[in-house]
Amino acid sequence: xxxxPSSGWAAAKIFAGLLLLFTIGACGAxxxxxxxxxxxxxxxxxxxxxxxxxxxxxxxxxxxxxxVETVNACGGVNGExxxxxxxxxxxxxxxxxxxxTKLVEIDRVAGxxxxxxxxxxxxxxxxxxxxxxxxxxxxxxxxxLTERAKxxxxxxxxxxxxxxxxxxxxxxxxxxxxxxxxxxxxxxxNNDYGRSFEQEFTRAFKALGGTVINEDRPxxxxxxxxxxxxxxxxxxxxKPDAVVAILYPETGSLLLKSAFxxxxxxxxxILLTDGVKSESFPEQVGRTPxxxxxxxxxxxxxxxxxxxxxxxxxxxxxxxxGGDLPAFGAQAWDAAALLVLAAQASGQNTGxxxxxxxxxVANPPGEAVDDVCAALALLRQxxxxxxxxxxxNVDIDENGDVVGVYDIWQVTDDGKLKVIGQVSPQKx
Numbered sequence: 063x064x065x066x067p068s069s070g071w072a073a074a075k076i077f078a079g080l081l082l083l084f085t086i087g088a089c090g091a092x093x094x095x096x097x098x099x100x101x102x103x104x105x106x107x108x109x110x111x112x113x114x115x116x117x118x119x120x121x122x123x124x125x126x127x128x129x130v131e132t133v134n135a136c137g138g139v140n141g142e143x144x145x146x147x148x149x150x151x152x153x154x155x156x157x158x159x160x161x162x163t164k165l166v167e168i169d170r171v172a173g174x175x176x177x178x179x180x181x182x183x184x185x186x187x188x189x190x191x192x193x194x195x196x197x198x199x200x201x202x203x204x205x206x207l208t209e210r211a212k213x214x215x216x217x218x219x220x221x222x223x224x225x226x227x228x229x230x231x232x233x234x235x236x237x238x239x240x241x242x243x244x245x246x247x248x249x250x251x252n253n254d255y256g257r258s259f260e261q262e263f264t265r266a267f268k269a270l271g272g273t274v275i276n277e278d279r280p281x282x283x284x285x286x287x288x289x290x291x292x293x294x295x296x297x298x299x300x301k302p303d304a305v306v307a308i309l310y311p312e313t314g315s316l317l318l319k320s321a322f323x324x325x326x327x328x329x330x331x332i333l334l335t336d337g338v339k340s341e342s343f344p345e346q347v348g349r350t351p352x353x354x355x356x357x358x359x360x361x362x363x364x365x366x367x368x369x370x371x372x373x374x375x376x377x378x379x380x381x382x383x384g385g386d387l388p389a390f391g392a393q394a395w396d397a398a399a400l401l402v403l404a405a406q407a408s409g410q411n412t413g414x415x416x417x418x419x420x421x422x423v424a425n426p427p428g429e430a431v432d433d434v435c436a437a438l439a440l441l442r443q444x445x446x447x448x449x450x451x452x453x454x455n456v457d458i459d460e461n462g463d464v465v466g467v468y469d470i471w472q473v474t475d476d477g478k479l480k481v482i483g484q485v486s487p488q489k490x
Contacts, residue, residue, distance in 0.1 A: 094147070094148045095145065095146070095148075095169075101142060101411075102138060102139060102140065102142025102144060102145060103138075103139045103140065103142065103145070103172060103401075103402065103405050103411040104144075104145045104147065104169065104170060104171045104172060104411070105130070105144060105145070105146055105147075105172060105173045105175070105398065105401050105402070106147045106148070106149060106165040106169060106171040106173070106174040106175070106176070107126045107146065107147075107148045107174065107175045107176055108149050108158060108161055108162055108165065108174050108175070108176030108177045108182070108186060108197075109122055109123040109126075109148075109149075109150070109151065109175070109176050109177060109178055110123075110150065110151050110152065110153040110177070110178055110179065110182075111123060111150040111152075112150055112152050112153065113151075113152045113153025113154055113312075114153045114285065114310040114311060114312040114313055115153040115178055115179055115310055115311065115337075116153065116311075116312075117311045117340040117342045117343070117346075118178065118201075118311065118337070118338075118339070118340050118388075118390070119153070119178050121388035121391065122200060122201065122388060122389075122390050122391060122394045123148060123394075124383065125379075125387075125388075125391045125394040125395050125398075126148070126175050126397075126398045127146055127148070128378060128379070128382060128395070129395050129398040129399055129402075130144050130145075130146045130398065132378075132434060132435065133402050133434060133435070133438065135435075136434075136435035136438065136439075137435075137438065137439075137442075139402050139405050139406050139411065139438070140405065140406060140409060140410070140411055142411075147169045147171060149161040149164065149165055149176075151176065151177050151178075151179070151182045151186075153179055153182070154182070155179075155181045155182050155184070155185040156185075158176075158177055158179075158182035158183075158185055158186050159182075159185040159186060159189060162174070162176075162185070162186040162189045163189055165195070166189055166190065166192075166193035166195050167193065171195060171413075172195060172196065172401075172411055172412050172413045172415070172416055173197070173198065173404075173405070173413060173416050174186070174190065174195060174196070174197050174198070175198055175199075175200060175401065176199060177199060177201075177202060178199070178200070178201040178202060178390070179201075179202065179253075179255065179310075180202040180203060180206070180207065180253070180255040180258070181204075181253045181254045181255065182202070183199045183202035183204075183207065183220075183222075184202075184204070184206060184207060184254055187207070187210075187215075187216050187219070187220045190216075190219050190220065190413075191215070191216050191219045191220070193413070194412070194414050194417075195413040196219055196401060196404070196413045196416040196420065197219060197220050197221075198220075198221045198222060198223065198397040198398075198400055198401060198420075199220075199221075199222040199223070199224065199397065200222070200223050200224055200390050200393035200394040200397045201222075201224050201336070201365075201394075202222055202224070202255075203224055203225065203226050203227045203230060203255065203258075203259070203336070203365075204226065204254040204255050204258040204259075205228050205258045205262060206254050206258055207220065207222070207226070207254075207462075208226050208228075208461050208462075208463055211461040211462050211463075212461055216462070217417075218417045218420075218462075219413065219417055220462045221400075221458050221462035221463075222397075222462060222464065223394075223396045223397045223451065223453055223456055223464060224365045224390065224453075224464070224466065225365060225463065225465055225466040226463055227255070227258045227259045228262045229465060229466065229468070229487045230259070230262075230335065230336065230363055230365065230468055230487075231259060231262030231263040231266045232262075232266045232485075233363045233468040233470075233485040233487045234263055234266075234306065234333060234335065234362075234363045235263055235266035235267040235269075235270055235272070236270070236485055236487070237333065237361065237363060237470055237485065238267060238270075238272065238304060238306070238333060239267075239270045239271075239272065241304070241331065241361070242303075243272065243302075243304045243331065243333075244271075244273060244303060245272070245273050245275050245303050246267065246272065246273070246274055246275070246303060246305065246306050246333075247274065247275050247276045247281065247298070247300055247302040247304075247305050247306070248260050248263065248264065248276060248280060248281065248305070248306045248307075248308065249282075249283065249294075249296070249305060249306075249307050249308070249309075249317065250280070250281070250283075250307075250308035250309070251282070251283060251285050251308060251309055251310050251313065251337075252282035252283060252284055252285060253285055255308070255337065256282060256308045256309075257282070259308045259335065260280055260282075260308060263306060263308075264277055275300050275302055276296070276297070276300065279296075281293055281297045283313065283317060285310065285313060287313060288316070289316075290313070290316055290317040290320045291320050291324070293317060293320075294317050294318075294321035294324060294326060295324060297321070298321045298324075298326035298327060298330055299326060301330070302330060303330070304330065304331035304332065304333050305321075305330055305331070305332055305333070306333045307332060307333065307334055307335075307338075308335055308337065309334070309335075309337055309338050310337050310338065311337070311338050311340055311342070311343050311346055312346070314338050315338075315343060315346035315347045315348075318332070318347045318356065319347050319348050322347075322348075322350070322356045331359075331360070331361075332357055332359075332360040332361075333360070333361055333362060334357075334360055334362030334363075335362055335364070336362075336363065336365060336389065336390070338362070339362060339364045339389045339471060339479065340389070341478075341479060343479075344356075344357055344358070344473050344477040344478075344479075345477060355473065355476075355477045357473050358473055358474065358475050358477070359472065359473060359475075360472070360473045361470060361471065361472045361473075361482075362470070362471050362472075363469070363470060363471070363485065364389050364390075364468065364469050364471060365389075365390065365393060365453070365466050365467075365468060366453075366466065366467045366468050366469035366481075367387075367392035367393070367452055367453040367454065368453075368454055368467050368484075369392065369396075369432065369450055369451045369452045369453050369454045369455070369456075370432035370450050371395075371433060371434075371450065371451060372392055372452045372453075374433070375387060375391070375392060375395055375452040379391065392452035392453035393453045395451070395453075396449075396451035396452055396453050396456050399434045399437075399449065399451065400420060400423065400449065400451075400456065400458075401416055402434070402438070403423040403434070403437055403438065403441065403447070403449055404416040404418075404419040404420045404422075404423050405419075406438055406441045406442070407419040407422060407423050407441050407447075420458065421458050421460075422446065423437070423447055423448075423449050424448070424456050424457060424458045425448060425457045426448050426457075427446070427448065428445070428446035428447040428448040429445060429446065429447050429448060430447075430448045430450050431447050431448070431449060431450065432449070432450040432451070432452075434449075437449055453466065454466050454467065467484055467486045468484065468485045468486070468487065469481045469483070469484055470482050470483035470484060470485060
């Protein structure tokens with residue numbers, strides 16, 4: 063037995079505990095709980111409703127309650143309804159870590175759908191691992207997370223339903239080549255997502271015979287910046303065929319507007335990615351003096367959805383919310399579905415139980431099933447399943463990654479976003 067702690071040490075420990083409760087309680091205003099709150103499975107969502115990614119994250123966050131509502135209507139998990147606790151990560155790693163700490167230590171969730179920003183997920187995954195809580199992201203794509211998973215940092219408590227950037231980088235490089243672009247420049251948000259994508263795109267585009275003209279001095283902008291004159295000039299000033307812009311909506315819109323105002327966008331194409339695929343983004347960038355959208359004609363890539371359950375999810379979304387399912391909506395649905403299916407398969411409402419059964423329910427050789435209620439029914443009968451998601455087959459590998467397809471989207475003259483094609487990259 064160790065020594066008994068001194069009374070001063072004990073008092074300090076109590077004070078530290080109270081301070082932790084006060085600190086994580088500060089984000090309580092940003093969390094909402096979907097009843098019931100009994101002894102059944104408790105899951106959380108950690109997604110951006112405010113901050114730079116709010117325009118993308120807010121619609122995604124509305125998908126998860128639909129999954130929980132659907133599951134509870136068909137019997138719940140392990141004989142009890144599922145409770146959802148939703149938290150806003152504010153598009154910020156520090157705020158996300160604070161919210162994740164609350165979900166793990168106060169709300170006692172077994173699994174979390176989140177986050178969207180890779181930097182937030184990178185911070186949250188450490189907290190999830192320590193607390194033995196399964197974290198499944200519908201949108202974090204940085205390859206840094208794959209590298210950390212390979213090193214064993216997450217002990218299996220991390221996965222995602224959107225494929226990592228090495229796949230999307232291939233898709234975007236293929237799109238650039240198809241458009242006939244030979245000389246491109248890159249400009250990226252200086253975080254895990256931006257740097258990872260920049261490196262993967264450069265590698266993929268060069269392999270196709272292209273040149274990244276600012277490879278030796280890449281243009282990266284501070285995610286806290288409010289002016290982007292210098293960065294816009296650096297990216298667009300070398301007269302590239304196209305600028306590959308890896309951005310978040312709030313800051314990225316200001317950068318592209320600055321490039322236009324400096325007269326740098328004429329005869330330079332703009333290629334975008336999933337980070338800004340939001341219906342509001344063209345308006346955020348703004349219009350020319352004659353009323354045209356500055357980024358009309360810009361093209362981009364985004365993780366697509368081709369799963370067997372997609373049509374039914376689209377129908378449910380239209381009935382409940384109206385309009386089209388948002389980008390990454392299918393990935394959010396599948397992330398939540400995998401949490402509940404793995405919990406049912408394990409017979410335990412714990413993070414460890416979910417982790418241990420996640421790949422079993424997501425991969426062959428079980429019975430292929432695309433409806434979450436039908437999948438739960440099979441599991442209750444003791445059968446093995448291979449869930450086929452709305453986003454795709456969601457076959458999760460040993461690093462928590464999936465291989466997906468990518469939609470090619472374009473900004474139309476009237477400021478709408480239209481899917482115009484699809485790319486299926488190969489596993490690197």
